[in-house]
Amino acid sequence: MKPQLNIFKNIDKTVLFLFLALVLMGWFNIYAAEVTDDRHSIFDLNQNYGKQFVFILTSLVIATTILMLDAKVFPTFSWILYGFFLVMLVGVLFFGTEINATKAWFRFGSFAIQPSEFAKYATALALASYISQVKSRTIDFPTRIKPFIILGVPAFLVFLQKDMGTTLVFASLSLMLFREGYIGFRLLITGFLAIALFVLTLIINEFIIIGAMAAITFFTAFIIRKKKTELVQLVALFVLLSGYVYSVDYAYENLLEPHQKLRIEVLIDENADLRGAGYNLHQSKIAIGSGGFWGKGYMQGTQTKFNFVPEQATDFIFCTVGEEWGFLGSIVVIALFLWLLIRLVILAERQRSVFTRVFGYCVASLMFFHFTVNIGMTIGLVPVIGIPLPFLSYGGSSLWGFTLMIFTFLKLDSKRLEML
Amino acid sequence: MHLNRPSDFHSSRKVVIIGFFLITGLIFLVQLFHIQVVDPAYKLSASSNVLRHLTDYPARGLIYDRNGELLVYNEARYDLMVIPQQVRDIDTTAFCDLLNIDPAVFESRLLQARRHSPFRASVFERQISKNTFAAFQEKLFRFPGFFVQPRTLREYTYPIAAHTFGYVGEAGPSVISNDPYYRPGDYIGISGIEKAYEEELRGKKGVRIRMVDALNRDIGPYQQGRFDTIATAGKDIYTTLDAELQIYGETLMQNKRGSIVAIEPSTGEILALVSSPSYEPGLLVGRVRTRNYRMLQNDTLKPLFNRALMAQYPPGSVFKVVNTLVALQEGVVDLSTRYSCSGAYYAGPITIRCRDHPNPVDVFSSIKHSCNSFSSVAFRNILDRPHFENMQEAFNTWRRHVGSFGFGSIFGSDLPYELSGLVATSDYYDRLYGTRGWRSLTIISLGIGQGEIGTTPIQLANLSATVANRGIYYTPHVVKGIGDPDSSIDLNRLPNVTTIDAEHFNVMAEAMHRVVSDGTGRFSLIPGIEMAGKTGTVQNPHGENHSVFIAFAPVDNPQIAISVVVENAGYGSTWAAPIASLMIEKYLNREVNRTWFEQRILDANFLTPQP
């Protein structure tokens, strides 16, 4: 094979454009959120926006390197990478540095690296590798359970780091498993039902829910009273769901830390913790809300700059977007993300190689989860779980992680005619 | 298309997945439209309005004396604050005239504040006068970015007890980084009661969030004060001090170096804690504090040094009280024991001189005349008894008795910065002389309270209280109530029991009574008050001897126990004993009748070199 001179040959330009657009928007917004004095240059390396510039440059180096690699290395090395990052995740538990109560970082001088961001990438490769070698037409139980183990092990290690957000991120890979047939519609609906019941349990007294379910069960039983087997199944379902509702309530009351409980309570009632989590959420909403339809204009935000909004450059970067660019700017950011997600799905579906398709769906699933939870929490739809907004949030590990994923997928896609 | 793989059968599911994406995006847009366009709750009336977090500093708790007299209170002052980012279009000349500062100073302070944070409030000028405050209030709208923050400063009823009260200052960088409660500019107790009871005294800050318009006008609370927190006032502290006695003690100690510690024996409550020279507590308040502190620090008389708790002296002859009690307890002397004293104690190469007194001496007359020979013999007899296997065992027995009086350790109640004093260990002598290289004669000076022993004035006062209580003491402390005067702190209420039986203390109390009635302390006899005491003259290799006296009264129902140390003043009977007797007279009679006696003390000056 001749050495590839034009590394951008066959690279999907839409994804490339969306990537660059989001990364640049992130950098300018971090500057707007953090700059304290117009005399500071956006390249000032002592400031977060200057550091972000370095992160962006490095991510471009990473992107170019990946595009120059032979596409076959990804399936070849996926298990080695997966194993390597599992070791790193164990290592961080022993030798890591604790930042913000999360023991997830390796520290090198003033920089800190979070192996869990790269573990997501390695897990996606490993899943793609596993699923692409399944040859049988029907998926038997051992085959079906293995992908859950592959993503469950790193998720558990991240959970041990006390990093709830990233642990949940791994669960988002079930979207890919749904596409690949490892999760059926029934399981998907059950999952939704479980989430719906979970939310309801937190809002309403658990006995009211169980009572309502009993009423429905009784009513349904009356209709199908002649069908013996269905009747038994119905009662079993009722017992199962009641048990679930009761245990959710028990877990919420007894197992969650007070601060975790408050994060959920403020979603239901903004007044629940006015001086703590409620205050943060309220300030976040004010920052976004005060942007109005047109926004206050670039660098004209007051709420984010007065430090009322916590972690304004990392997890709450969307506040700056909302405040300074208004509803219009919010639409643009959301549209860009939706465009990117849908484009990823379209690209994944056009693959002949199962490996590439599964990997593409992994990237889309992970990004979708980050997008949903991050923006959802700033506008009060999701509990405050500290995970970054891809490409926009300040931070090297997150940016590098997503750059790896996007460009690996672009590289694989560019060789779709050669990959099988 | 290659549909030979099982999972390809599910390609239609992409529609469901894209549906998820679109529904999520749609929900976000609806919610964003709601909070950004529809709902007015998330608007700050006008886009130029800003929020200002005003801190409500609660009044710091007051400090009272044991009789409910107010000793430390607060006075309102105002700090001029600035938020650099909001400073614009200011008439600098008018501003500087109002504050009476140089435009260059204005610029540099603004720069400093900006460096700290452009968005958070910094102190621009501390504690502006009431006139400046009034002038500012009128013209504040002309100076956007500036506002006035009310604060309180400490005021003192009397210029007394500076060491005990301690002082308040701004929290330093290390405090701020370790305790999230404190922000730059906040006050914190730095020493004394102010430090020991900081959390009780400070209360809890409150925060009010106000909306301010573009003209620097306060246009009301943000969201009807939903996010405000109410400040909680600090709790008052009721001390055990008797203000009148404290004032009197400080007056008596003027122009002297030393200390007075007076304790109520039945409770351990400290009635007066005098360290001299001292300083006016008001010197360490507000913006003059740093300058004055430096001045006091450089003062060669060391007024910041709390001698009552931190000066260590060999106890000298007052320690004969302890040694005699140990001798009685160990059975080496009893009431029939008589030793002869021919004006000195001779043992081999060592001679310890004594004074002229009737011979021979028993327990009572040895204390009464402070006989060095009796104490030396008794001390050696304690250590040289044959049933001890070695010198170490003997010494440790003696040391355990001494330790039970509180010597060699701190009381650790609420007293600021105590020193533990020093009682040498057998290890120390082993290292110095070798395990078999020391005998009772080697350490004979301990018998008369000299040598490897250091005691603090409060430990000596506690010794006096222990004899007054006939063998027990209550940990000395300066605070008796927090929040209300009756909430006595039980912590200090458990009696500490010495290793000596009460019967021996009865003997000692009577012996000390005779010291005052016709012994070394008879010069300080108070008409109408039965007082017990013991004089001490501490050898000082650096100059004139220290004058020491411990006492308690009345003998049969002790109300006060006291120690007095006057450095470089000579005999205990000449200076320390009269001061103790005046303090006791003042406390028990509430007035002093021996005016010439009092005047002699007031006139005495041991600070300026005598001609």
Ligand SMILES: [Zn+2]
């Ligand atoms: Zn003698």
